[in-house]
Amino acid sequence: MNTPLPTSVAALLEQQEGDRVLLVDDVPDNLSLLHDALDEHGYTVLAATSGEAALTRALQGRPDIVLLDAMMPGMDGFEVARRLKADPATAHIPIIFMTGLTETEHLVAALQAGGVDYVTKPLDPRAVLARMQVHLQGARQARQTRQALDAFGYASIAVRASSGRLLWQTPLARELLQLYFGTMAPTTPPLVLQWLRRCLEGMGSVGGANGASGAVGMGLQDSVSMPPAEPPRLTAELGARRLSFRLHHCIGGEDGPGPGGDWLIVMREVSDAAVIRSLGLSFNLTAREAEVLYWVVKGKINRDIGDILGASPATVKKHLERIHAKLGVETRTAAASMALTRAREIHPQWEL
Missing domain, CATH: 3.40.50.2300 (Response regulator)
Structure with a gap:
């Protein structure tokens, strides 16, 4: 029995x-x-x-x-x-x-x-x-976390810092990495891996300082399991869409938590399509004029805007002349300032 x-x-x-x-x-x-x-x-x-x-x-x-x-x-x-x-x-x-x-x-x-x-x-x-x-x-x-993140528009990946290998990814993360970087697991986009390692180098310095000051029970492994402070985020742009990366925490690794371990990275995509539409409605602009004004606010020159929109610099210049007339300004700096003020009035959380 x-x-x-x-x-x-x-x-x-x-x-x-x-x-x-x-x-x-x-x-x-x-x-x-x-x-x-x-x-x-x-x-x-x-x-x-x-x-x-x-x-x-x-x-x-x-x-x-x-x-x-x-x-x-x-x-x-x-x-x-x-x-x-x-x-x-x-x-x-x-x-x-x-x-x-x-x-x-x-x-x-x-x-x-x-x-x-x-x-x-x-x-x-x-x-x-x-x-x-x-x-x-x-x-x-871990599974529930991944599912919840995807459900709320957040994507997540796990990367082994020592080898640079992308260990797993949520379905949404797979789509975004292919769209923005053209990469597939187990390859981590080089830009993302470089950013991760820079973050860990900075956190390692913080851990060393903690040890020198005699922090009780805080070794390097413990200090890097959770970021001591919010590391700088990485942002990738695709037209008016932005993909931000945030280092979340160490989820272990072959040798346990540490700077060479497995790190959870959370991503979120933000589209500025609503901002562009708001600019068009606020200043009576055409859809293309609103796009041009958006990129002016972002600090792009005519040649860059043309590359983004698939138009020549001369065409962008003509759009900009009509934008100046509709806004009642004479310079792109004045147009950008007016558009930025209006965008932030309508979308207080919007960031350049």
Whole structure:
């Protein structure tokens, strides 16, 4: 007769019903034993009996956690883990190895391949379930954070500062990075990576100063887990659209939190289309004239405005002459000043 699970573990299991578990083992008896235990506690179980099948199931089913047999014929568990971690679509999924090998080198190999934990065979379903909870809680919080950020128009990515690798991204982040930079995971846009490393260099200096002043319990790793102050943001522009990047916090890494760790970056896109429309309505401008005036406010010269709008500098100059007449001013500086004042009256939160 199985010993009942401790009350605390049972309560956690009840809270997490519905999580998807990918169970990978080439031995049917092992699959059956764990499948029944997981199903009893409300998990949705995806099963695979080979490394190739595991990779396919992971991409199709997007499990919340993977229980992975280390030793399998053909593609072993170590290679499966490496491939899952190399794919941005599955890199965030925690992997627990199931192994009968207890030698240190095998356990180290499991962790180096991307595993977060291991359980030894013969398997005790109670121990497996308890271990799963430790890692599912963190994974669930990260998933909920990503979903919430996307729902409110914020996109997020995780970047490993030491290697520059983009570890994961929300669907909205994928679209924005392709639109603004033409890059795809696991490549981090060079501009974003340079900005991240500059932020971390500055934060490292702050951490060193804290250590020198004798701050209690504040080492470098602790000081960079959360930015000590708001680091400068990065902004990328695409026409009248702007994408801002904000360094949020360190979410861990191969060696734990630190300057070379994995950092959550939150992005938000802002479009100035409403500002342009307001300028047009306020000064009785055509749509193109409002666009020209917007870029004048942004400090662009005629040649730059022409490049942005796909027009010649001479055409921009003609638009600007009509803008001056409608605003009753003689210089672009006066036009820009008047437009900026009006834009901020209508959109108090607007920033250049």
